[in-house]
Amino acid sequence: MRSTSRAETFPAHTPAVSQIFTTVLSHGPLTRLEAARRAGLSPAAVTKAVRPLLAAGYLAEDADGEARPALGRPANLVRVDGGRALFIGVKVTGDEVIAVLTDLCCRILLARRLPVTDRAARAVLTSVADLTHELRTEAEDFGAPVLGLGIAVSGDVDRAEGTVRYSPFLDWRDVALAELAAMTTGLPVVVDNDVRALTVAEQWFGAGVGLSDFAVVTVGAGIGCGLVIHGQVVSGAHGVAGEIGHVAIDPAGPLCHCGNRGCVEAIAGDAAIVTRMREVTGRQVADSAAAVALAHEGVPGAREVYARAGEAIGRGIATVANLFGPERVIISGEGLAAYDLFAEQILDSFTAAAFGSAAQSDVQTRPLAFEEWARGAAAAAIQSFITSSPTPTGKG
Amino acid sequence: MRSTSRAETFPAHTPAVSQIFTTVLSHGPLTRLEAARRAGLSPAAVTKAVRPLLAAGYLAEDADGEARPALGRPANLVRVDGGRALFIGVKVTGDEVIAVLTDLCCRILLARRLPVTDRAARAVLTSVADLTHELRTEAEDFGAPVLGLGIAVSGDVDRAEGTVRYSPFLDWRDVALAELAAMTTGLPVVVDNDVRALTVAEQWFGAGVGLSDFAVVTVGAGIGCGLVIHGQVVSGAHGVAGEIGHVAIDPAGPLCHCGNRGCVEAIAGDAAIVTRMREVTGRQVADSAAAVALAHEGVPGAREVYARAGEAIGRGIATVANLFGPERVIISGEGLAAYDLFAEQILDSFTAAAFGSAAQSDVQTRPLAFEEWARGAAAAAIQSFITSSPTPTGKG
DNA sequence: TGGCTTATTTTCCGCTGTCAATAAAAGAAA
DNA sequence: TTTCTTTTATTGACAGCGGAAAATAAGCCA
Structure with missing residues (x-):
């Protein structure tokens, strides 16, 4: 196999085709009528858009599954053929x-x-x-x-x-x-x-499907944040955005590697938690797994380390919510292994620090395997x- | 004049017409060719779009002004007729x-x-x-x-x-x-x-023209922030966004009317400055004009009040920049009467707290009359x- | 077998913006 | 003065997209 016969391209010749495809991709099997409604197009346009995608094998037609309304012509569900x-x-x-x-x-x-x-x-x-x-x-x-x-x-x-x-x-x-x-x-x-x-991934296949404004916050070695505004991922004018980890929460907080004090990451990042856990408990703490273990064992002071981290994260999220009012915030990351230690503080301090209707944001957590x-x-x-x-x- | 003969509407029958008009509106007189380039359309489309707008009087044609390149057919500048x-x-x-x-x-x-x-x-x-x-x-x-x-x-x-x-x-x-x-x-x-x-107003007629990502920060009785991302004003999922005034900067800061401590507004809002000026100087301070006067008189401690406020604003702006990476930040507001007292701290603390390329954001100030x-x-x-x-x- | 209802497809049709050719308006060259 | 060159603007033919309406399909129910 001497590599490529000219890379295969997707037959999206018109905006409508792209739109219908992504609609079906994100919202699972749909009837043509429903797809038209969601995409804001006419049913005729859907028929036309679907045809070449069916022919190319990217879409497939299910003889409808179940629970049809028993009246009128049965609908044909259209779905993306993942195996294509x-x-x-x-x-x-x-x-x-x-x-x-x-x-x-x-x-x-x-x-x-x-x-x-x-x-x-x-x-x-x-x-x-x-x-x-x-x-x-x-x-x-x-x-x-x-x-x-x-x-x-x-x-x-x-x-x-x-x-x-x-x-x-x-x-x-x-x-x-x-x-x-x-x-x-x-x-x-x-x-x-x-x-x-x-x-x-969240926008197309996860908890952000159908939302035009949401945030993803990742907790782990670093604290990161992805933003979707107006239905598009924010990249910032200089290519960098979502640096929630370096939002400064507390001028009296610990020194961060970025040179400031009290960044969220300097309080709630893995390294910060391990360091502080050593200070507080006076024990050897090899890595964040060890830190979690200490907290679960009930070692005095260990839980407070996590409480403090959770508070920092919650305040960081509140800052994001105050500034752009997302419909949902998805918290995720390897750090969530310790979620039971965090959760309450994150939510509490988010609720306390969110101003007005920003507090209406739906804050969810989502376990995140490294894969x-x-x-x-x-x-x-x-x-x-x-x-x-x-x-x-x-x-x- | 017994009121309205059915409200006049703008003859923007197609997307191209709207786009051309706003391009000319924001970027001053343009030749048709240049307008086409900026709007990403063909020159032919511009000719067609311009015609009805000229007929309706919204656009006007200048016999070209000056400084033509001396070769080729002279360009006709098209501009918006403000008086229309x-x-x-x-x-x-x-x-x-x-x-x-x-x-x-x-x-x-x-x-x-x-x-x-x-x-x-x-x-x-x-x-x-x-x-x-x-x-x-x-x-x-x-x-x-x-x-x-x-x-x-x-x-x-x-x-x-x-x-x-x-x-x-x-x-x-x-x-x-x-x-x-x-x-x-x-x-x-x-x-x-x-x-x-x-x-x-900034996006269409001011310092935000041509930028797809910028922020406007207003300093005065409240501290507010308007965001433009992907070329659109951000309103948030719940209709509220840009609450920079209630971004919490310092957990040990003064109590804010929103119930939290250390909000930017609780440090740098007019009321906060007046209150603190009273505490620091021990004098009567009627309003923010009086506070400015004290600082200008060199009353001991008065300048520090402004320095602290400037620092809070700068950190708030840095937070915005870290999260969204705007190309420009426009600082504005009645509070700028005291700008000479603020300026240095705002910029210094912005620069210190901005992470990575967020510090590249162009921070401008713009005097803002109440009108x-x-x-x-x-x-x-x-x-x-x-x-x-x-x-x-x-x-x- | 009709009748009813809903889903899908077909058949135009209007409309938009591009393309390529053409006109226009100068200065430059002859 | 005439012709050429260069750049801008306009025109008219055209392709294609997506919409509306009408036609068709496909089940249930009498």
């Missing part, structure tokens, strides 16, 4: 590369990990290529082509350019990752910031595949 | 009603004020109607019709519905202001939150006039 195309998503951290194979509906089919021993871009790229190759080989069993690769990296990433401008954890600067990975793998590649990719980050990268790849115009408007 | 239509903008505060008459380019032609003695909606409405009538009468001298009325009120305002849901300063709840004012004046009425209206608030309301009315579809899609 596969995507690979990769999350790169300082310690590991995690890769998943998903279908077109962004359901995880396989997952793989590889430790990172050398953080140099070249070495990491090799790991990415190896995992991609491995998943691609196994993907043959599913009888569908792999049509895109998404890579998620923390830090300052320019998705349009496909470059990592600066990633502190990896110590990368100006790495043209998309181009390199595309050369190595022969796949279309999307590179995005990890939190943004996760936000895209979910990689799934976010796959979601970015899927999004790019669907929205990339088939007319050659430059190359990414 | 007039608008009235009204800002309602707890103390005063301020009204301005503007032209279509949102230039202020006349301004009037009336003190508020009774804050009841009915009484305020009478003042609004009186001022509107007065300005309308004088507007006859300008030989152009008044085509809309904008009203700006602080608090929770539903622009689409035209209702004031809750305004703390006026103690209004659920006042259907647009409908009432429309009945009284016979004009199309837009009601919006004051900060949002000001943001619209500018009313002009913002006029801008909202202009926007509504231009974008309201001529096809009757309900009534506002």
